[in-house]
Amino acid sequence: MSAPLLQIDDLRVRIPSRRGEVKAVDGLSFSVAPGEVVGIVGESGSGKSMLALSMLQLIPKPGRITGGRIALNGRNLIGLSEAEMREVRGNEIGMIFQDPSASLNPVLRIGRQVAETVEAHHRVTPAQSWRRSVEMLQGVRIPDPEARARDYPHQYSGGMRQRVVIAIGMANAPKLLIADEPTTALDVTVQAQIMGLLGRMNKETGTAILLISHNIALVSRFCTRVLVMYAGRIVEAGPTAQVFANPEHPYTRALLNAVPRIDRRVEEGLQTIAGRPPDLASLPAGCAFEPRCPARLRSCAEEQPPAFPAGEGRFARCWLAEHSKHQQGNSRS
Amino acid sequence: MLSFLIKRILSAIPTLLIAYTLVFFIAHATPGSPWDSGGNRPIEPSIKAVLDAKYNLDKPLYVQYTSYLWNALRGDFGPSYRDRTQSVNDIVARFLPVSLKLGAAAMLLAVLLGLPLGALAALTRHPAVDGLIRMISTLGISMPTYVVTSILIVSLGVGLGLVPTFGWKGLFTASSLVPIFSLALAPLAAVIRCFRTSMLEVMNLDFVRTARAKGMKPLPIIIHHMGRNALIPAITVAGSYAAYVLVGSFFVESIAGIPGFGRYFVLAIAARDYPVIIGTTLIYAVIVVVINLLVDLSYFLLDPRARLEQGR
Numbered sequence: 001m002s003a004p005l006l007q008i009d010d011l012r013v014r015i016p017s018r019r020g021e022v023k024a025v026d027g028l029s030f031s032v033a034p035g036e037v038v039g040i041v042g043e044s045g046s047g048k049s050m051l052a053l054s055m056l057q058l059i060p061k062p063g064r065i066t067g068g069r070i071a072l073n074g075r076n077l078i079g080l081s082e083a084e085m086r087e088v089r090g091n092e093i094g095m096i097f098q099d100p101s102a103s104l105n106p107v108l109r110i111g112r113q114v115a116e117t118v119e120a121h122h123r124v125t126p127a128q129s130w131r132r133s134v135e136m137l138q139g140v141r142i143p144d145p146e147a148r149a150r151d152y153p154h155q156y157s158g159g160m161r162q163r164v165v166i167a168i169g170m171a172n173a174p175k176l177l178i179a180d181e182p183t184t185a186l187d188v189t190v191q192a193q194i195m196g197l198l199g200r201m202n203k204e205t206g207t208a209i210l211l212i213s214h215n216i217a218l219v220s221r222f223c224t225r226v227l228v229m230y231a232g233r234i235v236e237a238g239p240t241a242q243v244f245a246n247p248e249h250p251y252t253r254a255l256l257n258a259v260p261r262i263d264r265r266v267e268e269g270l271q272t273i274a275g276r277p278p279d280l281a282s283l284p285a286g287c288a289f290e291p292r293c294p295a296r297l298r299s300c301a302e303e304q305p306p307a308f309p310a311g312e313g314r315f316a317r318c319w320l321a322e323h324s325k326h327q328q329g330n331s332r333s
Numbered sequence: 334m335l336s337f338l339i340k341r342i343l344s345a346i347p348t349l350l351i352a353y354t355l356v357f358f359i360a361h362a363t364p365g366s367p368w369d370s371g372g373n374r375p376i377e378p379s380i381k382a383v384l385d386a387k388y389n390l391d392k393p394l395y396v397q398y399t400s401y402l403w404n405a406l407r408g409d410f411g412p413s414y415r416d417r418t419q420s421v422n423d424i425v426a427r428f429l430p431v432s433l434k435l436g437a438a439a440m441l442l443a444v445l446l447g448l449p450l451g452a453l454a455a456l457t458r459h460p461a462v463d464g465l466i467r468m469i470s471t472l473g474i475s476m477p478t479y480v481v482t483s484i485l486i487v488s489l490g491v492g493l494g495l496v497p498t499f500g501w502k503g504l505f506t507a508s509s510l511v512p513i514f515s516l517a518l519a520p521l522a523a524v525i526r527c528f529r530t531s532m533l534e535v536m537n538l539d540f541v542r543t544a545r546a547k548g549m550k551p552l553p554i555i556i557h558h559m560g561r562n563a564l565i566p567a568i569t570v571a572g573s574y575a576a577y578v579l580v581g582s583f584f585v586e587s588i589a590g591i592p593g594f595g596r597y598f599v600l601a602i603a604a605r606d607y608p609v610i611i612g613t614t615l616i617y618a619v620i621v622v623v624i625n626l627l628v629d630l631s632y633f634l635l636d637p638r639a640r641l642e643q644g645r
Contacts, residue, residue: 056545056546058542058545058546060537086548086549086550087548088548089545089546089547089548090546090547090548090549091548094546095543095546097539097542097543097546099539102538102539102540103539103540103543104540104543105540105543105544105557105558105561105562106540106562106636106638107562107635107636107637108558108561116544116547116549116553116557117547117548117549120547120548120549120550121548152637152638154637154638168547
């Protein structure tokens with residue numbers, strides 16, 4: 001395998017609060033290869049967005065990164081000065097946020113908002129950055145980009161605004177694009193267009209995409225690899241098709257069950273995951289999913305499961321994964 | 334945009350007419366006459382009758398009302414009763430520029446100082462800096478101008494001898510410092526307070542985070558993304574102060590000895606100098622209307638969404 005573009009090791013993000021330190025990201029490790037499309041799924045409050053913000057070091061105060069390594073092309077971003085981090089933001093790592101209406105400044109022209117991303121990283125004249133901005137708008141399929149660049153966000157539809165946000169994220173052709181819930185605020189038909197656009201960007205420019213979403217269907221269609229996040233940790237990871245077809249971790253299974261399915265009768269009801277996500281300020285000593293887990297063992301509450309390998313490029317943080325491995329081993333012998 | 338402008342200018346006409354009507358009847362309804370000298374020698378009734386006849390004060394009120402309005406429309410606001418050698422136009426030409434200059438300088442100071450201080454108070458990580466700026470702003474709002482003017486004259490003029498204690502020698506002299514600072518303090522405090530609040534609201538909005546994710550430097554983010562959006566409430570507040578700062582303050586001008594419009598206005602009321610009262614009130618009303626129009630126009634400039642709503 002080629003050298004990873006992004007390598008995160010044992011990342012920890014803490015947010016001090018009145019109830020104690022919230023462990024938003026708790027010893028999390030993964031890597032992204034150049035040009036790869038990786039999905040991160042999990043419930044609200046599992047630390048997905050904090051993880052995204054920590055890569056740009058834009059965690060809202062008083063939260064902070066307390067440990068670990070975020071290496072981009074081998075260079076550790078943690079410990080960089082604010083000025084060095086500014087060089088990374090929008091240039092080496094692009095970011096797309098959830099709500100396109102709120103992500104754009106209502107009083108600045110669309111073209112200006114794309115252009116200033118270019119200007120933040122290149123010595124260009126306003127005319128040059130404007131031209132680049134129009135090019136980018138054309139690239140995200142804004143009709144009549146020359147004229148529409150002079151419009152303001154309120155003159156755009158939601159889907160077009162998200163295209164603009166993508167244009168901003170891609171303006172400097174970053175190696176990595178982080179998309180945090182890029183389609184949550186959009187209509188289903190528009191969602192498909194936006195995901196198609198992101199896919200095209202990935203193929204044409206070779207930009208790796210980290211797609212953060214709670215939409216399992218979206219991730220399964222779009223990502224080659226998936227990371228399942230729970231309580232600030234990755235509980236299962238592997239190729240999307242295998243993980244979703246054959247989940248090892250009970251949490252992944254529960255997530256998949258909670259996806260409403262069109263072929264299931266309404267009378268059967270919508271499946272939910274029993275219980276609530278754990279309080280990140282006081283995590284249990286054992287597995288964080290144990291209180292909600294339908295398959296818990298006695299040891300689960302006592303000891304945190306390590307990442308057990310579960311096939312090619314797969315792992316699961318669950319004692320059951322250890323058992324299943326033993327069974328595989330036994331049957332083979 | 335143009336239709337909005339025309340609409341606003343047309344709507345100013347009834348506003349000014351109402352202002353004229355109100356001030357005309359209130360002025361005439363106040364007891365006493367312009368010829369009361371206020372001394373212990375009452376004026377001879379025959380002389381009073383001659384004066385009344387000369388200035389049409391013996392005519393019925395509605396005749397006076399219409400004839401004054403007719404003259405005013407042609408730009409003639411009549412003579413001053415108190416100082417009969419001067420017309421109201423002369424008085425306005427002599428006193429208004431002084432107040433306008435001082436007021437404009439004060440507003441400029443209030444905005445140029447208020448916006449950075451308000452932004453600093455909102456963005457600083459040191460609670461002490463925020464606390465200090467907020468203290469200045471609370472003081473500025475709560476202290477009446479006559480106290481501020483007196484304190485400044487006593488400290489800077491009497492104590493340190495840096496500025497004259499009384500009188501007016503022009504805008505670019507030491508004599509203008511005390512009135513400018515006294516006039517500026519209230520609008521300065523208001524601008525700081527308002528801008529601080531709106532910056533605090535804006536700084537956590539999503540598009541500011543987007544701007545940071547673009548890798549922009551802090552100053553452009555503060556100016557283009559936070560400032561532009563936080564400016565509208567501050568401009569509105571500054572506009573509401575501008576009208577009365579520009580026409581001058583009776584207290585500041587009286588205490589600092591400035592021959593200005595605000596002081597003359599109050600003296601004219603005391604003297605029942607009808608033409609001066611009405612003329613100066615109308616000027617005041619025009620200034621208020623013009624400033625409101627400018628504030629509205631600034632919305633167009635600052636917020637494209639306003640263009641969409643009202644431009645049609």
